[in-house]
Amino acid sequence: MGTPYYIPETNIPLPPVNADIITTACDYCIVACGYKVYRWPLKGGAQGGPNADENAFGVDFPVDPLGAWVAPNQYNVVSHNNEPHHIIVVPDKDTSVVNTNGDSSVRGGAIAQKVYNPQTPTRDRLKSPMIRMFGTLMPVSWDFALDIAAEVGSHVIKKHGANAYAMKMFSYGFMENTYAVSKFALRHISTANFTFHDTPSDVTSTPGFRDAGFDNFGPSYQDWHDADTLMICGTDPYETKTILFTQWIMPAIQNGQKTIFLGPRRTAGIAYAEQNGGLWIDLQPGTDLPVVSAIARVIVENGWEDKEWIKKWVNNKFESSSGFGQGTRNTPWQWRTTWGKFHTKDYDDWKKWLLAQDFSDPQTAADIAQIDVQKSTLPLSG
Amino acid sequence: MTINKGLIEAINGPADIRKTSKKCVVNRRTFLLTSGIATATVMVAMHTSEGLAKVPALVATYPRKLIGKLSELKVDEPLDFYYPDEGAYSDSMIVKLGKQAGGGIGPDKDVVAFNYICTHQGGPLHGTYKPDDKALGPCPLHLTTFDLTRHGMFISGQAYQSLPQVLLELEGDDIYAVGMFGLIYGRYDNLKG
Ligand code: SF4
Ligand code: FES
Numbered sequence: 001m002g003t004p005y006y007i008p009e010t011n012i013p014l015p016p017v018n019a020d021i022i023t024t025a026c027d028y029c030i031v032a033c034g035y036k037v038y039r040w041p042l043k044g045g046a047q048g049g050p051n052a053d054e055n056a057f058g059v060d061f062p063v064d065p066l067g068a069w070v071a072p073n074q075y076n077v078v079s080h081n082n083e084p085h086h087i088i089v090v091p092d093k094d095t096s097v098v099n100t101n102g103d104s105s106v107r108g109g110a111i112a113q114k115v116y117n118p119q120t121p122t123r124d125r126l127k128s129p130m131i132r133m134f135g136t137l138m139p140v141s142w143d144f145a146l147d148i149a150a151e152v153g154s155h156v157i158k159k160h161g162a163n164a165y166a167m168k169m170f171s172y173g174f175m176e177n178t179y180a181v182s183k184f185a186l187r188h189i190s191t192a193n194f195t196f197h198d199t200p201s202d203v204t205s206t207p208g209f210r211d212a213g214f215d216n217f218g219p220s221y222q223d224w225h226d227a228d229t230l231m232i233c234g235t236d237p238y239e240t241k242t243i244l245f246t247q248w249i250m251p252a253i254q255n256g257q258k259t260i261f262l263g264p265r266r267t268a269g270i271a272y273a274e275q276n277g278g279l280w281i282d283l284q285p286g287t288d289l290p291v292v293s294a295i296a297r298v299i300v301e302n303g304w305e306d307k308e309w310i311k312k313w314v315n316n317k318f319e320s321s322s323g324f325g326q327g328t329r330n331t332p333w334q335w336r337t338t339w340g341k342f343h344t345k346d347y348d349d350w351k352k353w354l355l356a357q358d359f360s361d362p363q364t365a366a367d368i369a370q371i372d373v374q375k376s377t378l379p380l381s382g
Numbered sequence: 383m384t385i386n387k388g389l390i391e392a393i394n395g396p397a398d399i400r401k402t403s404k405k406c407v408v409n410r411r412t413f414l415l416t417s418g419i420a421t422a423t424v425m426v427a428m429h430t431s432e433g434l435a436k437v438p439a440l441v442a443t444y445p446r447k448l449i450g451k452l453s454e455l456k457v458d459e460p461l462d463f464y465y466p467d468e469g470a471y472s473d474s475m476i477v478k479l480g481k482q483a484g485g486g487i488g489p490d491k492d493v494v495a496f497n498y499i500c501t502h503q504g505g506p507l508h509g510t511y512k513p514d515d516k517a518l519g520p521c522p523l524h525l526t527t528f529d530l531t532r533h534g535m536f537i538s539g540q541a542y543q544s545l546p547q548v549l550l551e552l553e554g555d556d557i558y559a560v561g562m563f564g565l566i567y568g569r570y571d572n573l574k575g
Contacts, residue, residue, distance in 0.1 A: 008544065008564035011571035050575060062470040062568035062575050065504030065523075071542035072565050103503065103524070109542040238525065242540060246524045268525050268538040 009072035014048030015056035015088055016040055023092060026108035030172060031243045033099035033108050034092035042077065042084040066101060068093055076112040077119070087112060098221065098243065105242030157189070166193040213315035221248045229258040231295075233288050236261065238269025245269050253278060262288050283369035293354060294365035300351050316346040443573060444549075444561040449476060449495070451555045452488050458513040465495075465548050465559045469575060471568045473498040473508065474548055476557065479516045483531040487550045487557070495548035495559060496534050499567040502526050502541040518545065533563065546572075 015038035022037040038056050040046060048055030055061075057068040074090050089112040093102035116122045129145035130137040156164050167185040171178055178196075185194040195202045204210045224230065225248040238245040250272070253259055259278035261270045264285045274280050283291055299305055344350040354360050359368065366373035449463045457480035464472040476495040479486070486492045496518065498507045505523035512519070512527075517537060519527030526539025534545030546564035550557055566572050 008546070010546075010562055010565050011574075012565065014570050050570060061570050063504075064568070065506075067504065067568065069504065069568055070570065071501060073542050103540075105540050106536070106542065109502075109540065239538070246540070250524075268520065268527065272520070272525055 012070045012072055012075045012088075013086055014050070014054075014061070014070070015086070016046045016048040017054065017056055018046075019048070019056040021056060024089075026104065026111060027172070027174070028105075028107040028111075029241060031098060031241050033104050033243050034095040034097075034102075035089055035104075035108065035111065036092045036094075038088040038090075039078075039080060039085050041080075042086060066103075068102075071109070073110045074112045076115050076117055078115050078117060087115065089115070098247075100247050103243055103247055107242075153189075162189055162191045163193045165189050165191045167191065168194075169196050171197040211315065211320045213313060213319065224248045225252045225257075227252070227257060229260065231260045231262070233262040233292065236263060236265075236267040236269040238272070239267055262291060279375065281369075281371055281375050283371050287365075287369035290359040290365035290368045291371070293357060293360035294362040297354055297360040298362060300354065310347050314347055317344075444559075446551075447559045448556055449559050450557050452493065452552060452557055453555050455493060458511070460511050462498075462508075463495075463559070465497075466562060466572060471497070471499045471504070471566050473506075474559075475508075475511070475518075476548070476550070477511065477530065479530060481516055481531055483516070484533045485547055485549065485563075486531075487552045493550065493552075493557065494530055495550055496528070496530060497546040497548065497562070497564075497566050500526055500541060501543040501545055501564070501567050502539065504567045507545075 019038045019040040022039065024035045024037055026033045026035055048057075050061035052058050052060045057063075059068050063069050068090070070088050070090060075086070075088050077084055078087050079085070091099055091102040091104035091108065095102060099108075113120070114122065116125055128139040129142060131140045131145060131148065132138075153165055167181070167189070169178065169181045169185075182194075182196075185191055192202075199205050204216070206216045209216055221244060224244060230249065230252075236245075237249060249257070249259065249269075253273055253276050256277070259273040260281065261273060261278065262281045262283055263270060264283065266274070266280060266282070270278075270280050272278075281291060344353050358364055362373050366375075444466050447463075447465060449465070450461055455461070455476070455478040457478050460475040460477040463474050463476060465474045466472065474495055474497050476493065478488070478490075479492045479494060480490075482491045483494045486494050498518075499505075500507055500519075500521040500523065502521065502524055505521035505526075507518045507521055507528070510519050510521070511517075515527075515529075515537070516531050517527050517529055518534075519525070519537075519539070521527075521539065521541075524540045526541040527537045528534045528539075528541070528545040529537050530545075534547050536544065543564055546562050546566050548559045549561040549563065551560045552558075562572055569575055
């Protein structure tokens with residue numbers, strides 16, 4: 001092992017023309033940016049040169065802005081077929097969708113750093129299952145660990161029933177994993193005690209939205225870009241869905257999109273929107289509901305809603321209950337019974353309900369959220 | 383191996399900054415101290431709070447370039463220069479921050495110098511100095527902002543690396559650029575292009 005200090009590197013090896021090129025995707029967030037891996041063996045000492053015909057990027061160094069630059073964080077050495085290989089992992093400059101022109105966030109931009117290399121902090125990576133024996137965690141084989149897990153599982157199911165076998169999985173572990181784990185839980189264990197990703201039980205995280213007939217993952221990136229007004233609650237996509245912001249929303253803001261942020265912190269994306277005609281409603285954490293309700297109330301009281309669109313796209317009670325609008329495979333009636341359980345009958349009934357709530361009164365909402373009441377009406381009169 | 387405190391300061395910033403720093407900086411420090419990246423290094427003298435410390439750096443072959451006089455620097459007024467050559471992306475700035483900084487020189491350890499090119503995708507940071515935050519940015523392309531008191535580590539944004547810091551030396555009133563921490567955007571080697 002070398003020095004324990006981090007000395008920022010001042011050069012990187014360039015991939016030779018015949019380096020393997022593998023396309024892949026970033027696995028850090030759902031934006032799903034495209035990436036390329038350049039891989040070539042240490043053996044033989046091949047290296048690319050700074051002229052376009054000497055490297056796998058086919059560009060001259062120094063490269064232009066937005067060019068095929070490789071930051072030292074994008075380089076690593078890995079074992080491939082038991083031989084050490086150089087790898088460079090960079091956003092794919094050839095993408096025409098998602099991260100157009102090969103943009104990426106810092107997370108995806110540093111993917112190369114998390115690839116296993118015993119010379120780096122990844123050396124502490126768990127490489128086999130561990131079982132505590134005689135008070136000490138010890139590495140064991142997968143077969144041994146799975147045998148034990150199966151025996152314990154069988155015991156629990158036999159003694160306490162299938163619902164005692166709870167499972168939680170995370171949806172972004174790629175389709176293959178998601179499919180296998182769901183099938184295991186729902187078909188083979190048959191437990192109701194199963195859920196995915198961000199929810200405490202197997203339900204949608206946005207039931208009202210779903211029941212009204214919308215898929216929360218419906219909009220395409222182009223839709224985020226094309227919206228005249230975008231209201232973003234409780235998050236700054238510049239920080240959390242970076243490329244969605246910088247490649248799709250930011251250019252829209254430059255073209256006059258009105259972006260309204262509800263959030264307690266003035267983060268970089270919010271500051272940018274504010275400086276370019278957007279609005280920041282600096283509410284207290286957890287007070288979005290009254291503020292959003294108050295904004296909705298001002299809209300419906302003034303009749304500013306898009307009546308034709310609502311008529312065409314928002315479910316009435318029968319449509320929600322029967323799953324209209326979302327197809328039969330992913331409808332609420334398959335997951336839970338909603339007949340007779342909806343709070344409001346349809347849009348008009350919802351409007352009546354909204355107007356009857358004290359927290360939807362703008363002044364009350366503003367008091368709860370500790371904001372200037374003018375802020376929630378400002379974007380609407382503009 | 384005994385750890386030279388002056389050296390840690392030279393790399394991680396002054397102790398009082400580390401003391402007040404938020405968790406992200408502590409994490410970075412842990413990272414800095416644990417990431418055993420094997421590098422061929424030479425020892426150079428660098429001013430730290432403990433006097434002259436020997437700092438390992440890849441600076442042996444860098445030109446030693448006179449870039450200005452300490453007495454002529456005014457707080458929060460950056461001056462531009464080129465380093466390590468006058469080729470593409472050598473645009474750099476030196477600034478007296480009025481606040482102690484990692485790698486800072488002068489009696490107040492507040493004079494630092496950085497390359498101007500954003501280490502995300504090459505956006506120009508010229509004219510983006512923010513006196514209130516002692517920062518460069520936001521970058522006009524994708525808004526990355528860099529903290530000049532902490533070796534150019536970014537505050538918010540998309541950059542893949544900290545902003546390359548130009549290593550400085552003070553000789554009497556003369557300030558010399560003598561090396562760099564970090565790879566300059568666009569280049570594959572700071573000294574080759
Ligand atoms: S926005 Fe960043 S984290 Fe998300 S997929 Fe793209 S590169 Fe990865
Ligand atoms: S080039 Fe500066 S943030 Fe992208």
